[in-house]
Amino acid sequence: MKLLRINMTDGSVKEQSVPAEYQGLGGRALTSAIVAAEVPPTCAPLGPNNKLILAPGLLGGTSAACSGRLSAGGKSPLTGTIKESNAGGTAAQHLSRLEIAAIVVEGQPTNSALQVLHITSRGAELVPADKLKRKGNYKTVETLFAQHGQKCSIISIGQGGEMKLATATIAVTDPENRPTRHCGRGGLGAVMGSKGLKAVVIDAAGGKRPASADAQAFSAAAKTFAEELKKNAVTATTLPTYGTNALTNVINQAGALPTRNFTSGYFEGAEKISGETQRQTIIERDGLPRHACHPGCVIECSRIYNTKKKEYLTKGPEYETVWAHGADCGISSLDDIAQMDRLEDDIGVDTIEIGATLAVAMEAGVAKFGDGKAAIRMVKEIGRGTPLGRILGCGAEVTGKVFGVWRVPTVKGQSMPAYDPRAVQGMGVTYATSTMGADHTIGYSIAPNILKIGGDLDPLKTEGQVEASRNLQVATAMLDSAGLCLFVAFAVLDSPKAFGAIRDMLNARYGWKLSDDDVLAIGGKTLVKERAFNKAAGFGPADDRLPEFCYTEPLPPHNTVFKVTDQELDQLFKPLEEKYSS
Numbered sequence: 001m002k003l004l005r006i007n008m009t010d011g012s013v014k015e016q017s018v019p020a021e022y023q024g025l026g027g028r029a030l031t032s033a034i035v036a037a038e039v040p041p042t043c044a045p046l047g048p049n050n051k052l053i054l055a056p057g058l059l060g061g062t063s064a065a066c067s068g069r070l071s072a073g074g075k076s077p078l079t080g081t082i083k084e085s086n087a088g089g090t091a092a093q094h095l096s097r098l099e100i101a102a103i104v105v106e107g108q109p110t111n112s113a114l115q116v117l118h119i120t121s122r123g124a125e126l127v128p129a130d131k132l133k134r135k136g137n138y139k140t141v142e143t144l145f146a147q148h149g150q151k152c153s154i155i156s157i158g159q160g161g162e163m164k165l166a167t168a169t170i171a172v173t174d175p176e177n178r179p180t181r182h183c184g185r186g187g188l189g190a191v192m193g194s195k196g197l198k199a200v201v202i203d204a205a206g207g208k209r210p211a212s213a214d215a216q217a218f219s220a221a222a223k224t225f226a227e228e229l230k231k232n233a234v235t236a237t238t239l240p241t242y243g244t245n246a247l248t249n250v251i252n253q254a255g256a257l258p259t260r261n262f263t264s265g266y267f268e269g270a271e272k273i274s275g276e277t278q279r280q281t282i283i284e285r286d287g288l289p290r291h292a293c294h295p296g297c298v299i300e301c302s303r304i305y306n307t308k309k310k311e312y313l314t315k316g317p318e319y320e321t322v323w324a325h326g327a328d329c330g331i332s333s334l335d336d337i338a339q340m341d342r343l344e345d346d347i348g349v350d351t352i353e354i355g356a357t358l359a360v361a362m363e364a365g366v367a368k369f370g371d372g373k374a375a376i377r378m379v380k381e382i383g384r385g386t387p388l389g390r391i392l393g394c395g396a397e398v399t400g401k402v403f404g405v406w407r408v409p410t411v412k413g414q415s416m417p418a419y420d421p422r423a424v425q426g427m428g429v430t431y432a433t434s435t436m437g438a439d440h441t442i443g444y445s446i447a448p449n450i451l452k453i454g455g456d457l458d459p460l461k462t463e464g465q466v467e468a469s470r471n472l473q474v475a476t477a478m479l480d481s482a483g484l485c486l487f488v489a490f491a492v493l494d495s496p497k498a499f500g501a502i503r504d505m506l507n508a509r510y511g512w513k514l515s516d517d518d519v520l521a522i523g524g525k526t527l528v529k530e531r532a533f534n535k536a537a538g539f540g541p542a543d544d545r546l547p548e549f550c551y552t553e554p555l556p557p558h559n560t561v562f563k564v565t566d567q568e569l570d571q572l573f574k575p576l577e578e579k580y581s582s
């Protein structure tokens with residue numbers, strides 16, 4: 001396996017064997033290790049000393065189900081912390097087939113020219129791409145597929161990344177060659193834009209599926225893993241039927257669906273935007289109610305959403321997107337939400353952050369809650385780069401400051417997602433202590449609190465929440481490093497056989513002899529490394545807190561506040577730091 005080092009200062013492209021200190025790492029473990037070792041913690045995220053790392057996971061390119069995640073890492077312009085954000089699509093599998101463990105993009109050009117990195121089995125080169133300036137992701141990939149062939153995969157930025165907006169994403173193309181999968185959180189698209197890199201085109205022709213040290217053992221473990229995913233109720237039935245938006249009704253009924261900028265946990269329009277309504281709409285319009293974001297996914301939670309004229313509009317939209325533009329903005333039109341999802345995928349901005357930002361703007365009176373057309377107009381302003389658009393494109397915290405709103409739902413500068421921490425205390429623990437700013441995917445406490453998977457906690461009580469969040473954060477960092485989709489966690493939390501299959505796949509692929517503890521240590525060590533980076537960047541205990549309103553404004557309908565104490569939050573990482581600090 002090799003690293004590709006792309007120096008955007010002098011335009012050089014160099015191949016390097018994976019250095020000893022990075023061997024045995026993949027996905028998030030690798031991106032975070034490179035950032036921790038090579039990026040000065042106090043550097044400017046959009047300056048020449050930051051780096052952008054793109055890495056498939058340890059199981060990337062293999063036949064393991066749901067193993068096609070691509071991790072993007074760097075210092076975040078949104079949070080100032082270390083950041084890893086991952087997405088599906090076909091790029092990670094293609095990189096693994098070319099034996100590329102990571103692409104490290106470093107330096108910065110002195111002019112505003114754009115480049116495309118073209119990777120084939122014969123090598124890699126930077127090619128000028130000024131003709132793609134200010135093009136959205138859809139036009140960008142259409143142009144590049146026409147030029148390089150439809151069998152490539154493409155990683156790209158839209159106008160958001162070029163404008164270096166703090167919410168900018170990195171798009172990855174799906175099996176239908178659409179830029180629908182996004183490394184969404186933390187503004188890493190702006191880091192890619194700051195390097196002048198518009199896209200990476202990967203042509204894996206001539207590459208091959210990575211060989212395993214023990215091919216027979218690998219295929220037996222991969223078979224067991226897929227079987228476990230097909231047995232679990234969430235991964236076998238709920239997600240394939242309703243997608244992630246199965247959660248709208250569930251979380252609303254739990255009184256935890258943040259509504260109108262986090263002023264209630266119940267949205268009266270939830271049914272209209274629910275997964276059940278979405279499925280029916282998709283079927284009526286000849287869309288796809290079930291879809292895989294990359295080959296080899298056996299869950300297929302993705303969907304294709306068509307317009308009333310039965311023409312393709314966008315993927316999903318996913319639960320978090322539906323919530324952010326729906327309940328949080330008081331909007332109950334699925335079509336308005338889907339239109340914003342399409343616009344934001346094209347511009348390349350984070351749908352969670354932008355939805356939460358629109359809600360903050362609505363609280364300030366920029367538009368009325370519930371006005372879907374006004375929300376669409378605001379999203380279009382982001383794409384055009386108007387003064388208002390640039391403010392919104394920098395996220396909820398900047399927008400709150402500009403418009404004088406104090407109820408800004410952020411931790412370390414990043415918007416809280418679709419679960420109010422006052423009604424699900426465990427999510428508050430994860431939001432507060434995450435190494436990346438508020439993020440549900442870092443430690444999905446909804447599993448034991450609401451879905452009763454991997455434990456049974458009372459969501460309104462504090463007991464057991466810190467320990468559960470810690471364990472979930474460790475397990476998630478391990479899955480992110482293996483390149484596995486987070487949704488496999490439902491089966492892994494429920495069945496020791498599924499966890500054992502991951503251990504066995506890793507051992508068979510690399511000839512390792514990892515125990516269960518060793519597998520979890522991949523996650524634990526990664527978290528400790530990330531936290532050390534953040535400390536060196538200036539973050540301390542006072543940053544591991546929720547916004548003030550979560551402690552002072554009771555949330556209807558439960559009328560509860562966040563009650564986990566500062567002392568409890570400060571204990572979360574102690575056992576991990578004692579165990580894994582080297």
Ligand code: SF4
Binds near residue numbers: 066088291298299487
């Ligand atoms: S479960 Fe959904 S997000 Fe995960 S790999 Fe499959 S389609 Fe992609």
